[in-house]
Each structure stands twice: as C-alpha cells, then as structure tokens.
Amino acid sequence: MLITRHAEAAAVLSDTRYVPPPVRQDGAEGTLAWLRARVSRFSAGETHARRRHELTGLLAGLDPAGLRSAAGALTRQRGGDWRGVPTAVLGAALGVQDTGAVPAAAAGYLSGEESPQADAAVAELLKLAGVPVITLLLQAHSATEGLIETALRHAAPGQDIDELLRETLSQDPPLRATRRLDTHTGDEVTIDLVAVNRDPDAFDPARGHVPHLTFGHGVRPCPAPAHALALAAGVLEGLLK
Numbered sequence: 001m002l003i004t005r006h007a008e009a010a011a012v013l014s015d016t017r018y019v020p021p022p023v024r025q026d027g028a029e030g031t032l033a034w035l036r037a038r039v040s041r042f043s044a045g046e047t048h049a050r051r052r053h054e055l056t057g058l059l060a061g062l063d064p065a066g067l068r069s070a071a072g073a074l075t076r077q078r079g080g081d082w083r084g085v086p087t088a089v090l091g092a093a094l095g096v097q098d099t100g101a102v103p104a105a106a107a108g109y110l111s112g113e114e115s116p117q118a119d120a121a122v123a124e125l126l127k128l129a130g131v132p133v134i135t136l137l138l139q140a141h142s143a144t145e146g147l148i149e150t151a152l153r154h155a156a157p158g159q160d161i162d163e164l165l166r167e168t169l170s171q172d173p174p175l176r177a178t179r180r181l182d183t184h185t186g187d188e189v190t191i192d193l194v195a196v197n198r199d200p201d202a203f204d205p206a207r208g209h210v211p212h213l214t215f216g217h218g219v220r221p222c223p224a225p226a227h228a229l230a231l232a233a234g235v236l237e238g239l240l241k
C-alpha cells in the first residue's frame with residue numbers, strides 16, 4: 001500500500017502495529033547484516049525502546065551549536081570540499097577521529113545491500129567505536145549529505161540558510177520514502193514523503209502550517225533533527241558566507 005496523505009502517514013507512524021520491515025538476524029559477526037540486526041532503526045518493541053534510549057543519551061551530550069560552528073570551520077579549512085565534513089565533525093564529537101570507513105558502510109545501511117566493501121567498512125568502524133556510536137554515524141551520513149546537496153541546488157544569493165534548509169526538507173526531502181510492515185495483515189506500507197509533505201493540495205487558507213514528516217513522526221522519529229540541521233547549516237555557512 002502506498003500512502004500519500006499527510007494524516008494517514010502520521011497515523012501509521014504513530015501506531016506500534018506498524019514496524020520497520022524486519023532485517024535478517026543471522027549475519028556473521030562484525031558484518032553489515034550483523035550490525036543491522038543490532039540497531040534501533042530496524043528493531044521494534046522493547047528492544048527498540050532500549051536501543052533508542054542509548055542513542056538519545058549520546059545525542060544529549062552533543063551541542064548542536066558547537067557542531068554547526070565546527071562544520072563551518074572545517075568546510076572553510078578544506079577550501080569548500082565539504083563531502084565528509086558533517087560525518088567528520090559528528091565523529092570527532094563522539095570520539096571517533098577517523099570516519100573514512102563511514103561512507104562505504106552507510107551505503108548499505110538503509111538498503112541492506114551487502115558487499116565485501118560494506119562488511120570491511122563495518123569491521124573497520126567496530127575497531128573504533130561501539131554499535132550505538134556507529135549507528136549515529138551511519139544514520140547521519142547519507143541523509144545529512146543529501147540534505148546539503150539538495151539545499152545547494154536551491155540556494156539563491158543572500159538566502160537565509162535556516163529557511164533554505166526548512167524548505168528543502170519539506171519540498172525536496174533527502175529521504176523520499178519510508179516503509180513499514182503492518183503486523184496485523186502482513187502488508188507492506190510505503191509512505192511517500194514527497195507527496196505527504198505536499199498534501200493537502202487543495203487551496204485552504206485556514207490550514208495553517210502543516211509540519212513536514214521528513215524527520216519521521218510518532219513512535220520513532222529521527223532523534224537528531226537539531227543535530228542534522230546544525231551540521232548542514234554549518235557546511236552551508238562555510239560554503240556560502
């Protein structure tokens with residue numbers, strides 16, 4: 001089932017009957033599959049609550065304003081070569097100095113596409129950090145770089161960076177869809193975030209501000225929207241100001 005209406009998407013994301021499609025649990029230790037079986041993102045119920053709690057604890061120790069200025073400074077220091085900057089800044093804040101293996105591991109993290117490169121990258125990261133810190137780095141990497149890349153396409157001279165990011169998240173989101181399994185029927189549900197963020201299309205002056213669902217909603221929204229925005233804004237400041 002494909003969901004394109006805002007209210008319906010918000011209802012699904014708020015209902016524990018819908019869970020992330022399960023991932024394989026039998027991956028060899030230290031591989032991408034093994035990691036995916038251990039993270040908050042792909043778990044449900046009590047396990048999800050426990051794993052998510054660990055992540056929010058780590059995130060609470062990070063200061064978004066500090067991430068923003070560090071991302072701006074590193075972008076300038078690298079002469080505008082911003083790829084890898086958000087991840088390097090987040091890694092340093094989490095105590096991981098070498099984040100070179102993150103892109104290869106992140107490439108298969110959401111899709112589940114396994115490869116020797118992704119497994120080697122996960123093994124590399126496990127030498128440097130535990131699963132919760134690695135989870136944060138992998139969740140953050142592609143989404144934050146995707147947001148920056150899209151925002152740069154929409155940037156106009158003199159534009160307010162926070163407004164640019166807000167509009168990009170709402171109208172041209174880096175994550176286009178998210179999926180759930182309906183545990184009552186066994187059906188898979190896909191939420192089309194682009195359509196949902198633009199719904200309702202009808203002209204309605206009384207509607208007021210409809211929040212975008214790009215950071216998720218309900219039971220398991222992104223726990224780090226402030227961190228994501230800070231990293232992206234810092235890079236854009238380093239590039240545009």
Ligand code: HEM
Pocket residue numbers: 020040041042052055090135136137139140141143144147174175178179213214215216220221222223224225227228231
């Ligand atoms: C533009 C940037 C980002 C976007 C659009 C984004 C969006 C999302 C969304 C939609 C989810 C929920 C997925 C779902 O269950 O369907 C999610 C989960 C998550 N995000 Fe983000 N995210 C971004 C950046 C970040 C950053 C920078 C971090 C870490 C510092 C982060 C950490 C996480 C974690 C740990 C989860 C899993 C939460 C859980 O399973 O309970 N994200 N993100």
